[in-house]
Amino acid sequence: MQWEETQKKHVILYPEGIVELNVPSTEILKLCDGAHNAEEILAELEAKFNQTGLKNDIFSFLEVAIENGWVS
Amino acid sequence: MAGSVNQTITSPRWLLAELTYSCPLQCPYCANPIDFASIKNELGTDDWLRVLSEARAMGAVQLGFSGGEPLTRQDLPILVKHARQLGYFSNLITSGYGMTEAKIVELKEAGLDHIQVSIQSPEKTLNDELAGTESFEHKKEVAHLVKKHGYPMVLCVVVHRKNIHQIREILDMATELGADYLEVANTQYYGWAHLNRDQLLPTKEQFEEAEAITQAYKETVKGKMKIYYVIPDFYEDRPKACMNGWGTTFLTIAPDGTALPCHSARELPGLVCPNVKDMSVYDIWHHSEAFNHFRGYEWMKEPCRSCPEKAKDFGGCHCQAYLLTGDMHNTDPACSLSPDRERVYEAIFKARNDSELGNVKPLIFRNPKNSKALA
Numbered sequence: 001m002q003w004e005e006t007q008k009k010h011v012i013l014y015p016e017g018i019v020e021l022n023v024p025s026t027e028i029l030k031l032c033d034g035a036h037n038a039e040e041i042l043a044e045l046e047a048k049f050n051q052t053g054l055k056n057d058i059f060s061f062l063e064v065a066i067e068n069g070w071v072s
Numbered sequence: 073m074a075g076s077v078n079q080t081i082t083s084p085r086w087l088l089a090e091l092t093y094s095c096p097l098q099c100p101y102c103a104n105p106i107d108f109a110s111i112k113n114e115l116g117t118d119d120w121l122r123v124l125s126e127a128r129a130m131g132a133v134q135l136g137f138s139g140g141e142p143l144t145r146q147d148l149p150i151l152v153k154h155a156r157q158l159g160y161f162s163n164l165i166t167s168g169y170g171m172t173e174a175k176i177v178e179l180k181e182a183g184l185d186h187i188q189v190s191i192q193s194p195e196k197t198l199n200d201e202l203a204g205t206e207s208f209e210h211k212k213e214v215a216h217l218v219k220k221h222g223y224p225m226v227l228c229v230v231v232h233r234k235n236i237h238q239i240r241e242i243l244d245m246a247t248e249l250g251a252d253y254l255e256v257a258n259t260q261y262y263g264w265a266h267l268n269r270d271q272l273l274p275t276k277e278q279f280e281e282a283e284a285i286t287q288a289y290k291e292t293v294k295g296k297m298k299i300y301y302v303i304p305d306f307y308e309d310r311p312k313a314c315m316n317g318w319g320t321t322f323l324t325i326a327p328d329g330t331a332l333p334c335h336s337a338r339e340l341p342g343l344v345c346p347n348v349k350d351m352s353v354y355d356i357w358h359h360s361e362a363f364n365h366f367r368g369y370e371w372m373k374e375p376c377r378s379c380p381e382k383a384k385d386f387g388g389c390h391c392q393a394y395l396l397t398g399d400m401h402n403t404d405p406a407c408s409l410s411p412d413r414e415r416v417y418e419a420i421f422k423a424r425n426d427s428e429l430g431n432v433k434p435l436i437f438r439n440p441k442n443s444k445a446l447a
Contacts, residue, residue, distance in 0.1 A: 002159070006083050006131035013161035015186045015226045015253050016300060018085055018134055069298070 001029055001070075012070050019070070028061055032071040038062055081319070081358055081367070083131030087160075088324040088335060089120065091148070092140040096169045098204025098437040099192065101230055101265035101272055104140065105338055109443035115329045117147040119348060121154050123325055126353035128158040132323065135160040140327065143170040149182045156183025163188060163226075168214035169207050176214075176221050187218045188226040188255070193235045194245040202234065204437050215249045227251040231282065232259040232272035233427060234435075239282040243289045243299075251297055256286055258304035261419075262336040264438045266395055267446075271433045273423035276307055306416055310381065311388025311404040318366035318386065323357065331356045333363055336391040340400050366390055373401055375409045 001010050001021070010026045012019040021029065027048075031041045042058050065071045093108040105111070115123070124135070135155050142148060143166055155162045164179065168189045176187075191211050192202040199208040218225045227249060229235075229242050239256075246254040258279070259265045259272055274282070283301070290299045305312050315322045315334045324332040329348040332338055338345055346360040357363055365371065369382055376387040387393075388404025396405045396415040403410040426433050436442055 002133075004131065004133060006129075007085075011133060013133060013185075015163060015188070015224055016255070067295075069295075 001026070014069070019068075024057075025061060028058055029065065029070065032062075032065070082321070084127060084321065084323040084357060085132060086134045086136075086322045087124070087127045087132040088136045088138055088322065089123070089142075089151070090138050090140065090324060090326050090335065091120070091142045091145045091151075092327050094144045095140040095167070095438075096144075096205055097141065097167050097207065098439045099202060099230070099264070100268045100435040100437050101232060101259045102438040103260070103263045103265070103335055104438065105263055105336075106267060107443060107447035108140075108438075109440040110447050111326075111328050113329075114327045115325075115348070117150060119329060120147070120151055123329075123348050123353060124151065124154055124158060124160070127323060128160060130354060130357060133159070133161060135162045136165050137162065138165040141167050141169060143175070149178055152179055152182040152184045161185050165228075166190070166214075167203070167207065168211040169205070171210075171214045171217075173217050173221075176217050176223075180221055180223065184223070186224045186226060188228050189215050189218060190228040190230070191215075191245070192230070194229075194238055194241040198235060198238075204439065212249065215251070219250050224252045225250065226253040226255065228255040228257060230257050230259055231274075232265075233274045233278065233423070233431075234272065236274045236278050236282050239285050240289075243286065246297060246299075247293065253298045253300065255300045255302065257300075257302040260302075260304070261306075262339070262391055262395065264436070268435050269419060270422045270426045271431065271435050273306065273419065274304070275424050275427060276420070279304060279307055305389075305392075305404075305406040306420060308406060309408045311385050311392075311406040313385045314389035314392075314404075318390070319357070319363040320367075323353070331360070331362075333366070334389075334391065337362070340391060340394050343400070371401060373403065375411070376403050379409065 001012055004011050007020060010021045027045060028041060031044060038059060042055055046052055046054055092114055093104055093111060142164060152162060162185050164184055165188045189211060191199060193199040196208040200206045215225060227246050261269050265272060286301050319333050324335045325348060326332060330338060330345050331348055332345055337343060343362050343365060345362045346356045372387055376382050388406055390400040392406060393402045393404045394400040397412045402412060405412045405415045
């Protein structure tokens with residue numbers, strides 16, 4: 001994941017591809033650091049944004065991220 | 073005829089640096105222009121360094137070094153190093169011909185991110201025949217070395233009627249070589265492939281079988297190898313959203329510095345493509361006639377102009393519209409709504425005819441001799 005100043009976005013780069021991330025996706029991926037499990041990521045983000053009910057959104061994004069090899 | 077100037081112009085994200093038209097291979101489906109042999113004056117190192125810097129400053133982040141065979145450029149490591157310093161994600165698109173282990177190491181140290189090796193066929197005889205040179209064993213060796221030195225390995229196989237029956241072997245070869253990514257690219261019929269279309273276009277049955285096999289294989293290698301399957305749009309109902317929209321994402325710089333909104337665009341008559349020797353990349357992207365020509369919807373004719381799908385496919389591919397109808401402003405005949413759809417059926421018919429006659433038409437190989445004769 002790298003910050004692109006001209007796009008004002010984080011992007012993921014891999015062979016033949018670019019994924020331009022929105023703010024929520026960036027926040028999720030920042031926590032994919034090997035130290036947090038999925039439940040902890042959820043708890044941390046719900047606390048940070050003072051929201052509940054994010055489980056479906058976050059878990060489905062994580063599935064996409066794993067399937068595409070953005071996180072392992 | 074130019075596109076609306078009021079719309080927001082997005083920044084380029086993808087730069088394809090075609091460093092040279094020189095190539096030791098002679099693939100008859102090459103995307104290079106037919107008259108490549110008469111295009112001289114390759115950009116020098118300083119011009120390339122400037123182009124990389126300017127495009128990066130505008131937001132380009134994916135970089136492909138291509139050609140021809142980019143390894144024939146002696147300054148490749150200098151360009152790779154500069155790309156790394158600028159923060160590009162850089163890819164070498166190579167036939168593998170001329171690659172050595174020392175070079176792989178040198179490019180890695182210079183900061184190259186990945187290498188895409190093309191193989192023409194999983195079978196030596198056909199590979200060497202299509203490439204017009206004995207290269208099969210060396211290509212496999214290069215694929216192993218790419219892995220050995222820690223690059224993600226992208227294997228590219230261009231598919232057409234001469235090798236589509238080998239699709240299972242192609243997939244198995246990718247697994248055997250440990251490819252991280254496999255690009256199964258159905259031939260797109262531009263440049264030399266257009267010239268050899270009757271000899272290369274698969275029948276619908278062949279295409280459908282190959283697609284089914286590939287899609288099933290995709291499931292079995294999920295998580296290990298990512299397969300990109302590039303469809304041939306002659307058998308589709310709707311055209312591809314070519315280049316993700318003209319002048320929105322992709323920038324190609326040809327060996328002589330000509331800037332192209334897509335790598336086939338220099339074959340469009342009437343489109344005056346600018347050159348990086350005369351203009352900055354910024355001015356080319358924002359102000360040149362060529363890059364503005366197909367931006368927006370103003371240029372469209374019917375049926376595109378009033379079509380609700382125009383925002384999805386942008387009228388398809390202008391090079392294909394030109395090659396099949398003679399006018400780049402027409403709807404791409406890959407769309408079944410095109411009044412020129414008949415041109416696609418004719419192409420399919422002629423290819424099937426050649427196939428049924430036992431593939432009688434000889435392939436015209438991409439080499440300087442044929443290029444000069446055809447120009």
